Amino acid sequence: MSILLYDLAGADPELRFSPYCWRTKMALRHKGLDFETVPWRFTEKEVLAPSGQGRVPVIVDSGRWVSDSWTIAGYLDEAYPDRPPLFPDARAKAQALFVNAWCDGVIAAARPLVMPHLYGLIAERDKAYFKESREARFGPMDGWGEGAAAAAGALVQARRPAEAVLAGLPFLSGDQPGYADYALFGTLKWPDTICPQPVLAPGSTVQAWYERMAGHYGGYAASAPTARTLAG
């Protein structure tokens, strides 16, 4: 039986934009495990009740419910030790966790770029919940885009550690992609899926890596619809 992944979706069920769900999808591809994604909306909390919380990603693997992208990655290595490891050793796991946490800071920095566009793309039934919960965290909705230009600049700054590695290596993890790559890929897949314009400068080191990642695993991520392709 294949693994089930609850995957955050927009009004269009094919629009899958969660940076954390993308980390999990790439990790599942890395492990070579069969999985199916189920489109999930912000307000479908009751569906996730067996996981003990209300956010995705959540996987169900032969009746076991596991939530949180980082926890899921650790689970996959423990449950499937015969598959390619996400974390070959303790040092690799420690350093992937560092990159994973750094990526969460990039998500925070990118928020003004993404949030104004996101509201228009989510399901109608999610909008009241989304507005209320996000206004509680980020203030009134009409200010969500404030600082978008500064955010674009911050994002360029924030990418520097990745650029330092990618200047000399194809992947953040070296010759092959690893969890550090999936963490950053998911992070950038989020604005790339939502924003009306591509967020990565063409010809940059990170953009070339992003395309390489999108093309990996048979073009798995490259084939996922974005707001741009769905509008086109």
Place this chain on the structure above:
Amino acid sequence: MSILLYDLAGADPELRFSPYCWRTKMALRHKGLDFETVPWRFTEKEVLAPSGQGRVPVIVDSGRWVSDSWTIAGYLDEAYPDRPPLFPDARAKAQALFVNAWCDGVIAAARPLVMPHLYGLIAERDKAYFKESREARFGPMDGWGEGAAAAAGALVQARRPAEAVLAGLPFLSGDQPGYADYALFGTLKWPDTICPQPVLAPGSTVQAWYERMAGHYGGYAASAPTARTLAG
């Protein structure tokens, strides 16, 4: 013959504050190599001429001159493969480079905290050069401390990826310190050596790790004078 390290010094030759030289000193301790440090001042460019550039750290190892802390680390592993590796494998090196580059961003963020105090601690003969070269990069000297409060906040934010790892592990590299630890330790040793007040909040995860690092290798870094201990 032991390795020679040109190590940036203040007016007091015992005040060694360069974040990059600290990375190298900790890397040399990790390798268990004998080395001597030579106090070096900003204006002693001619001393470094054989290295082909004018900044420290520079090491001289049996007549070989090597500069740049990251390059030196790679050199040490290549030249001394029988000693404990700084980079056990390609992935470890890629991920240490990520942390190293991230630390350079922390240095930039911490600059308003350090620069106003630094000028008073460097050698008299360095002051004209230091003022001119830093004003060219950072603007007029009387503005160097602008945004110090914001910098302190940015520093706390910037430490989050480290905190994520150190919440569960003693070192950024796992059970034992590695180059990622030396990169961040050197980074924080810089404001800690220069600032009149400690920059790390007591009781924080990062502060506990910093003390652990300072105490490592027989308390090597803990025994280095700071502006506070020299003034006391």
